[in-house]
Amino acid sequence: MNLTIKPSIGVARLGNSRGQFxxxxxxxGGLPYEADQYGNQQGPVxxxxxxxxQVRRQGQPFKIFHEDGTELTLDSPNVASIQWTVHLANKKAxxxxxxxxxxxxxxxxxxxxxxxxxxxRNPNVAGDDRQTLIVDPGPRSVTGPRQSxxxxxxxxxxGYPAQFPPExxxxxxxxxxxxxxxxxxxxxxxxLGGYGHAGGNKPLTSYGGSDTWHxxxxxxxxxxxxxxNDGSPSVSMQAWVIVGSPDYAPEIVxxxxxxxxxxxxxxRYFNLVPEMFSNxxxxxxxxxxxxxxxxxxxxxLGRYQWVANIQPMLAFxxxxxxxxxxxxxxxxxxxxxxxxxxxxxxKSNPSPDQPQEQLFRENGPDIFPMLPLNSGSNxxxxxxxxxxxxxxxxxxxLLGQWAKGIFVSDPxxxxxxxxxxxxxxxxxxVGLPMCPGIExxxxxxNKEIYAGPFRILDERGPGGYQHTGLTPSRDESEGGGxxxxxxxxxxxxxxxxxxxxxxxxxxNFTNPSQNKTNSANPIPLPPTYYAYWWPPQSPWDVLTGDFxxxxxxxxxxxxxxxxxxxxxxxxxxxxxxxxxxxxFIRDNNASDKGFPFFTETERxxxxxxxxxxxxxxxxxxxxxxxxxxxxxxIEDNWRKVKERGERAVKxxxxxxxxxxxxxKVAPEGLGLPRSGTRARR
Numbered sequence: 001m002n003l004t005i006k007p008s009i010g011v012a013r014l015g016n017s018r019g020q021f022x023x024x025x026x027x028x029g030g031l032p033y034e035a036d037q038y039g040n041q042q043g044p045v046x047x048x049x050x051x052x053x054q055v056r057r058q059g060q061p062f063k064i065f066h067e068d069g070t071e072l073t074l075d076s077p078n079v080a081s082i083q084w085t086v087h088l089a090n091k092k093a094x095x096x097x098x099x100x101x102x103x104x105x106x107x108x109x110x111x112x113x114x115x116x117x118x119x120x121r122n123p124n125v126a127g128d129d130r131q132t133l134i135v136d137p138g139p140r141s142v143t144g145p146r147q148s149x150x151x152x153x154x155x156x157x158x159g160y161p162a163q164f165p166p167e168x169x170x171x172x173x174x175x176x177x178x179x180x181x182x183x184x185x186x187x188x189x190x191x192l193g194g195y196g197h198a199g200g201n202k203p204l205t206s207y208g209g210s211d212t213w214h215x216x217x218x219x220x221x222x223x224x225x226x227x228x229n230d231g232s233p234s235v236s237m238q239a240w241v242i243v244g245s246p247d248y249a250p251e252i253v254x255x256x257x258x259x260x261x262x263x264x265x266x267x268r269y270f271n272l273v274p275e276m277f278s279n280x281x282x283x284x285x286x287x288x289x290x291x292x293x294x295x296x297x298x299x300x301l302g303r304y305q306w307v308a309n310i311q312p313m314l315a316f317x318x319x320x321x322x323x324x325x326x327x328x329x330x331x332x333x334x335x336x337x338x339x340x341x342x343x344x345x346x347k348s349n350p351s352p353d354q355p356q357e358q359l360f361r362e363n364g365p366d367i368f369p370m371l372p373l374n375s376g377s378n379x380x381x382x383x384x385x386x387x388x389x390x391x392x393x394x395x396x397x398l399l400g401q402w403a404k405g406i407f408v409s410d411p412x413x414x415x416x417x418x419x420x421x422x423x424x425x426x427x428x429x430v431g432l433p434m435c436p437g438i439e440x441x442x443x444x445x446n447k448e449i450y451a452g453p454f455r456i457l458d459e460r461g462p463g464g465y466q467h468t469g470l471t472p473s474r475d476e477s478e479g480g481g482x483x484x485x486x487x488x489x490x491x492x493x494x495x496x497x498x499x500x501x502x503x504x505x506x507x508n509f510t511n512p513s514q515n516k517t518n519s520a521n522p523i524p525l526p527p528t529y530y531a532y533w534w535p536p537q538s539p540w541d542v543l544t545g546d547f548x549x550x551x552x553x554x555x556x557x558x559x560x561x562x563x564x565x566x567x568x569x570x571x572x573x574x575x576x577x578x579x580x581x582x583x584f585i586r587d588n589n590a591s592d593k594g595f596p597f598f599t600e601t602e603r604x605x606x607x608x609x610x611x612x613x614x615x616x617x618x619x620x621x622x623x624x625x626x627x628x629x630x631x632x633x634i635e636d637n638w639r640k641v642k643e644r645g646e647r648a649v650k651x652x653x654x655x656x657x658x659x660x661x662x663x664k665v666a667p668e669g670l671g672l673p674r675s676g677t678r679a680r681r
Contacts, residue, residue, distance in 0.1 A: 002067040005239040007425035012243045014196040015057035017050040024060045028427030029253045039182045039190035048584040052650035053604040055580045062189040074187035080227045084189040087139040088178045088218040089485030092493040094133035094472035101384035105477045121209040130472040136163040151178040161469040165214040171663045172199030178218045193243030198494030203664040207497035215494040218243045220484030223462045240456040244439035249585035252536040255300045255372045259427035264394040266453030282397045288407040293398040306598035308535035324409040338403035342390040352513035357387045359509035375505040375531040377433040380674045422454045430534045438537040441490045448479045457481035500575040501673040524676040539565040545599025556610040568608035568632030573663045606648035609635045
């Protein structure tokens with residue numbers, strides 16, 4: 001019997017609500033789902049936060065399917081039992097500091113961590129003791145309906161060498177669990193991640209990874225064994241789960257999503273679509289499909305306007321000609337459109353004169369920023385430079401086929417040989433740029449970590465770590481498969497650091513061989529261009545969306561005003577503590593897909609105070625006082641916060657009940673963000 005787990009790679013998300021959760025979307029750009037306490041799926045999510053303003057965790061359901069697409073559950077004929085086993089881990093503290101693209105073996109073995117002398121996190125912990133830096137509760141198993149088990153220190157399998165960070169920390173919140181496993185009424189699995197905790201015993205020194213710090217991001221394999229009543233052989237399967245940070249704009253999709261990355265790997269390295277790519281090259285006669293391959297790129301370009309101020313990209317969604325017309329008469333329009341997109345860099349070419357180092361398309365005195373108008377995967381350091389974003393190789397090829405007219409316009413297209421469930425789970429994650437990314441990083445572009453298209457290669461299988469635990473040092477990109485924690489170990493620790501610091505980027509656009517003035521100076525080499533990293537995951541410019549009198553009194557703003565998304569969270573330290581106060585971006589006109597209207601919702605305005613500061617306070621010129629600057633900040637007097645209503649009282653009660661210690665920053669500080677600026681406009 002041929003059974004598979006769907007999705008093959010699932011994505012759960014952190015939340016700090018203790019009593020409520022929702023379920024991950026089952027479509028790209030879809031909303032999460034409501035669920036009851038057992039994980040039984042209900043309708044689309046109504047609220048992303050609970051009554052105290054805390055973010056609900058997002059659980060990833062896993063289901064079992066026959067080859068013909070029908071689902072198998074405990075209610076299916078002849079099913080005796082379904083046992084699920086999941087092994088989550090966090091390896092961040094035992095890995096290397098991230099250093100842009102250094103360590104990425106797609107650039108060759110000379111770019112390995114050791115050859116580039118990339119520093120370790122927690123370098124004072126040596127040898128076998130580095131295993132103690134891993135958050136590794138060991139595997140957990142559930143069988144039957146309505147079951148649950150946590151990934152904490154009280155449920156460690158007998159004999160497993162589990163590793164947990166200190167139960168008490170001097171700064172932040174200790175990591176005591178990586179989440180929970182649930183089963184619903186029919187035995188489907190739901191994986192819930194942690195609560196967004198991050199803590200350490202030393203002051204923060206870096207937004208990349210400060211010594212002694214841990215967080216509760218995680219990933220790991222999902223195993224399932226089905227046994228039958230008639231005595232026929234049991235069937236075992238394997239998948240993977242990633243626990244990422246919250247997706248604050250779930251209906252807005254990255255121009256190059258993680259599903260696009262995995263599709264590109266499958267096509268170019270695993271013979272997924274041999275009629276498109278074989279023998280190391282694309283087939284120039286392959287027929288693209290407009291609705292499947294082209295329209296999503298155009299739509300995503302337009303939707304970025306709701307989370308970033310990118311007017312040049314919006315111009316390319318305005319239907320200045322019929323994008324679906326494949327006639328020769330329309331070819332000049334298509335080819336002109338395509339000429340505005342950068343070609344992806346050749347990673348095997350060490351020359352700095354690559355397409356992704358070019359900002360403008362030039363036509364005599366005319367200039368226009370090329371697309372997509374985002375930072376590339378390394379606009380920061382002077383090693384392995386990638387200044388501006390390009391589509392991945394497969395996306396770029398298909399857009400080129402469209403430009404030449406080698407495409408059809410057919411909404412009833414043949415999908416690629418990847419299940420919708422597999423595409424959807426990772427389709428709501430960042431695929432590019434990767435510096436390091438949001439959920440995962442550039443290792444997901446490397447074929448060595450895959451067993452096949454959209455399938456992570458598991459190094460040892462169930463029970464393979466029972467007596468040894470996990471390995472802190474091996475690089476799965478060299479081959480041999482992945483361990484629990486390998487997909488997320490390259491990310492910032494704590495995760496809130498990269499989320500706060502990597503939103504916008506000043507990118508030098510004149511010198512292809514330099515990003516910074518020198519290796520020791522964090523200032524981007526001028527002249528620079530203002531670019532964004534991944535606004536669907538970390539928004540920057542958003543519309544306010546409080547439409548009632550009471551809500552506007554609390555927010556101090558009218559509806560419809562474009563504002564900085566994180567206003568009021570003014571430091572990395574505040575982001576670590578108050579990330580759950582951020583708004584979710586939601587379509588207020590979701591039933592009409594042609595006319596979206598995205599605004600903020602559920603921002604915890606009760607936490608923030610507001611003042612209009614006269615410009616004369618800065619300039620010293622009293623005549624400037626007729627103009628004011630809006631300033632938002634976090635109120636540290638909880639008594640004042642409690643006066644802001646019933647929700648504020650519940651918020652303060654939650655904050656006061658946490659195990660949270662003041663976070664300190666090292667005397668030398670954290671330095672400038674990678675963007676080179678602290679200005680948040």
